[in-house]
Amino acid sequence: MRNLDEDNITRAVLAMHARAQSVRLKQVMTSLVQHLHAFARDVQLTEAEWFEGIQFLTNVGHITTDVRQEFILLSDTLGLSMLVTALNNKKPRECTEATVFGPFHVEGSPHFELGEDVSEGVLGEPCFVKGCIVGLDDEPVPRAELQVWQADATGMYDVQYDALPDGTHEHHARGTLNADERGQFHFRTVRAEAYPIPHDGPVGRMLEALGRHPWRPAHLHFMITAPGYERLITHVFREGDKYLDSDAVFGVRSSLITKWIEHPAGETPDGGHSETAFYTMDFRFVLNPLAVQGELPVRRKRASATRAT
Incomplete structure (x- = not known):
């Protein structure tokens, strides 16, 4: 885990997900890390830009309340x-x-x-x-x-x-x-x-x-x-x-x-x-009928060609 650089740091981060208990969480976080790292490489993100982005998200959190999301x-x-x-x-x-x-x-x-x-x-x-x-x-x-x-x-x-x-x-x-x-x-x-x-x-x-x-x-x-x-x-x-x-x-x-x-x-x-x-x-x-036991919704009698207008 030492001597990481721009070429191998993504693999190192993903390796840390190996023991995740939730398969879905591992899938989501793996994809998130891959896309975030690819974004940074694609735009050659500067440190000043990244700090500005962090401040932006911090400001979003500060203004958020129970009635303003x-x-x-x-x-x-x-x-x-x-x-x-x-x-x-x-x-x-x-x-x-x-x-x-x-x-x-x-x-x-x-x-x-x-x-x-x-x-x-x-x-x-x-x-x-x-x-x-x-x-x-x-x-x-x-x-x-x-x-x-x-x-x-x-x-x-x-x-x-x-x-x-x-x-x-x-x-x-x-x-x-x-x-x-x-x-x-x-x-x-x-x-x-x-x-x-x-x-x-x-x-x-x-x-x-x-x-x-x-x-x-x-x-x-x-x-x-x-x-x-x-x-x-x-x-x-x-x-x-x-x-x-x-x-x-x-x-x-x-x-x-x-x-x-x-x-x-x-x-x-x-x-x-x-x-x-x-x-x-x-x-x-x-409205769409609920699926039953994982099956697709089944139309009861006839198809209707009318949709909301």
């Missing part, structure tokens, strides 16, 4: 989050596609009944969302759980605002609902708007140095779970947004883009009345 932002903006999502969500083409989780999901969001307003008074134009949840053969998925969350009209999520004295945050523009027995759902919120990811930290400075913008196209987050089906984490994007082809986190899929339809002031879909213009959005989610 800078490491997720880093992963997202490098395209790594979307790559991992794609690798782990291979499905029949008819299924609704998955996309990045994002850094602003909150466990235990408030529960709403169908038709209620999850926005809880945040800034934004009224929007009425409806849709259905089905399986591969168009079978309704009854009582599926939907967690929804979004930014308000200022581009901020609730957890980005100042905390309450006890350190918690009021929940706005997020909630948990259950579809009905026919797999249908509807709720009120505000129209999704484009917004920048947090860019006042090291990830933002990285984007600026690379000549990249921090903007995400307007979207609404969904996480859908139901017994017998794979969990779906996805967005629905607003058609016509100028950032659809330059999303800072590479999460856009054509199948996840839909129309937010504008309506003049007047009667709303829930039978109420709006003094201002409002929007409606309708989306159909197709």
Whole structure:
């Protein structure tokens, strides 16, 4: 183990992994070391550059909190989050596609009944969302759980605002609902708007140095779970947004883009009345059935040629 140089140090490090108890850990760390060492050789990394990189990662850690996950932002903006999502969500083409989780999901969001307003008074134009949840053969998925969350009209999520004295945050523009027995759902919120990811930290400075913008196209987050089906984490994007082809986190899929339809002031879909213009959005989610005992999902009756649009 002495007299190591640039030609033999990689082999020496890998030899130290021989006694790893976890085969998977050994595989992952072996590949990581090989790629990191190859990267350093490829760019002829200088000591000053490496120290700067260490300081960058240190700064990412320092700014990370329970409500701001800078490491997720880093992963997202490098395209790594979307790559991992794609690798782990291979499905029949008819299924609704998955996309990045994002850094602003909150466990235990408030529960709403169908038709209620999850926005809880945040800034934004009224929007009425409806849709259905089905399986591969168009079978309704009854009582599926939907967690929804979004930014308000200022581009901020609730957890980005100042905390309450006890350190918690009021929940706005997020909630948990259950579809009905026919797999249908509807709720009120505000129209999704484009917004920048947090860019006042090291990830933002990285984007600026690379000549990249921090903007995400307007979207609404969904996480859908139901017994017998794979969990779906996805967005629905607003058609016509100028950032659809330059999303800072590479999460856009054509199948996840839909129309937010504008309506003049007047009667709303829930039978109420709006003094201002409002929007409606309708989306159909197709879930993938869970594999049984390691087998691929089996379609029950017939193939459906419809996918989420």
